[in-house]
Amino acid sequence: MQALEFVVRTLLELYTYTFVLRFLLQWARADFHNPLSQFIIQVTDPLVRPLRRIIPGLRGLDLSTMLVAYLLVILTSTVSVLLLYKGLPTNITLLLVKSLVDLVMIVINMMLIAILVMVVLSWVAPYHPIAGVLRALTGPVLRPVQRLVPAIAGLDLSPMLAAIALVAVKILIESNVPMLYNSLVVG
Numbered sequence: 001m002q003a004l005e006f007v008v009r010t011l012l013e014l015y016t017y018t019f020v021l022r023f024l025l026q027w028a029r030a031d032f033h034n035p036l037s038q039f040i041i042q043v044t045d046p047l048v049r050p051l052r053r054i055i056p057g058l059r060g061l062d063l064s065t066m067l068v069a070y071l072l073v074i075l076t077s078t079v080s081v082l083l084l085y086k087g088l089p090t091n092i093t094l095l096l097v098k099s100l101v102d103l104v105m106i107v108i109n110m111m112l113i114a115i116l117v118m119v120v121l122s123w124v125a126p127y128h129p130i131a132g133v134l135r136a137l138t139g140p141v142l143r144p145v146q147r148l149v150p151a152i153a154g155l156d157l158s159p160m161l162a163a164i165a166l167v168a169v170k171i172l173i174e175s176n177v178p179m180l181y182n183s184l185v186v187g
Helices: 002-027 035-052 063-085 092-124 129-148 158-176 178-182
Strands: none
Touching (some): 002 035, 002 063, 002 129, 035 129, 063 092, 092 158, 129 158
């Protein structure tokens, strides 16, 4: 059952990542004519489009996209518990809070990955089509750091400093809510 749980969880997490990426791309006002953006839209539209009629956006943020991501995180946790322990989670409040924390961690991980890929691309293929999308995606995180610490001798340290800050936030979250990761009670 562990192998099946791993496969199902991984597929659900990958799908969740596409919704989070769509939300972040919209938040960052990235170019939606880019092939990556077009792929994300095509993969996520079947679930997002119907919800948009019910859930309006808020200040340019597509809340329906984030709601789908949140529901997928809840589904992932529930399916994992079901497959591993052959029961359903009994503490719904804990499941909802744990899922919210997991969603925040996914957003942080997405930003870390985007920063890393952007840095590598800036060295090996700065004009790659995805580079512009990554610059737009990481801009809201990197710009405040760049204002505090300008480039030194032409070297931009903001990706490294932003990554350190994001990892510190992850550690802070993980160290202050360990019970959320370990006490999903099975009925």
